[in-house]
Amino acid sequence: MAAEQRAGAPAYQRIAATYRDQIRSGELTPGDRLPTEADIAARFGVVRQTVRNGLGVLITDGLIVARRPHGYFVRDREHMVYRPQQKSRPRPATPAMDRFSQQIVDEGRTPSQLIQVSLIQAGPDLAQRLGLDPGDAIVARRRVRLINGEPTNLNDSHFPLDLVKDSEIMSPAYLPRGTDQVLAELGHPQHHAIDEIFVRMPNPEEIHRLSLGPGTPVAVHYDTGYTADGRPVQCAVNVLPGDRHKIVFERHWPTTVTA
């Protein structure tokens, strides 16, 4: 790992490799502080700017964070489990909370959310998934979900306007039984869904809404729900910061595989 970096590699890459190795070997563990820029500069015989370039690599790789004026620290990461499959499980008779909230409480943490409902024009991505034309009016129900007060993921649900007009989906209140259920009550029960997951760096809006630091990629999960006759009735866009989630699902073999 460090070997390929040693020879004629630029100084900033050698610096990055040095501390990357220390982190991966466990010599530096999450929460540990790295030497100051000045110390590293002296140790490698370079100027501060070169050190900053090297540490910048580790920052964009998500391995460390800079906390002015305290120094650089090895980043910690704990993954909360995200289960796209469980969305479709029927819940107990009197659900007081949606699936997400229930899971958080089970883990002994405090969930909350900020909801904002607005009427927007569909962009190309949503229009295509909802079977509309770009520019058509849709209802966006945007949520930031927080755990212990910290933003954890985004869940923006989108509905064709004519399906949910004047329904409680358009109120920015928490719907304990979930929008799937409300949609079913409105006569649009969902029958199947297509999940698409993209991996990319977040855009500035996502960075802002989720308070993301540099070096944090996101998984973007498009969950498009269809009625039995194949009509799309909702498209949820979930944005999951990579440092806070792992996505889990299970598969069962349809028939026994025999030789």
Add this chain to the structure above:
Amino acid sequence: MAAEQRAGAPAYQRIAATYRDQIRSGELTPGDRLPTEADIAARFGVVRQTVRNGLGVLITDGLIVARRPHGYFVRDREHMVYRPQQKSRPRPATPAMDRFSQQIVDEGRTPSQLIQVSLIQAGPDLAQRLGLDPGDAIVARRRVRLINGEPTNLNDSHFPLDLVKDSEIMSPAYLPRGTDQVLAELGHPQHHAIDEIFVRMPNPEEIHRLSLGPGTPVAVHYDTGYTADGRPVQCAVNVLPGDRHKIVFERHWPTTVTA
């Protein structure tokens, strides 16, 4: 988007915001060239280094690439579809290719792969998933899959040594019927699997094996297969560059959701 950046933001952020907006608005499209560093420096009244900081943001965000000595170019991205679910579908009677290869050919492209089999000691992540102790010997069957000669994803399958010793899994040859099938023939048919997907920045080894550029996050898909009695028999680690894949699966509601 640009608004919040304008006022007192640092120059390098204003530069980044300027070209980010041009890309998102379609004013600059994939393949287009940005002005040279010197041009941008003159336009914003800053020195070249400040321009480099600004463009560096866009590079780590995966929006542009630098091609010396040609300039900066807006990055292109096309996603190939990755379907973790289809792995479990039984294939036609005489499969000449595995699922991955079949899909590529269907799309009119040329698949190939580099296979390397080795005996390694399980790290903590694999040991836990395979129900072994860290350091236990396992067989690693590492593949780099290429499309039209370009590395596209990594598929490293791992097996407990005692299960596959002396079997054809240990030969670094292409197994058209897939390792699942071979494992079944060895008396270990898989019954279900757990999929875990992590999102993070790649490490140097992954960057090297996949020829990744900066600003490309990866999805890491752990696919752990179990026999009917719940014993793990294989753990595959798939590394998918975010700029080349989208992950797709479908869900069906178990029962009709009624109000």
Add this chain to the structure above:
DNA sequence: TGGTCCAGATGGACTAGACAATTGAGACTG
């Protein structure tokens, strides 16, 4: 014609140094 070589354009790495911004800890004050 066809190959070789070289100059110029452009990004990559680095030095040297200045000043600003942030924030915890410790000193101070009422």
Add this chain to the structure above:
DNA sequence: CAGTCTCAATTGTCTAGTCCATCTGGACCA
């Protein structure tokens, strides 16, 4: 004792400039 102020340490931003690495295209030559 509780609140407030100040300061030092540290990272953040930017300037000004040097030299290097890489590739294209045109000039030149066999």
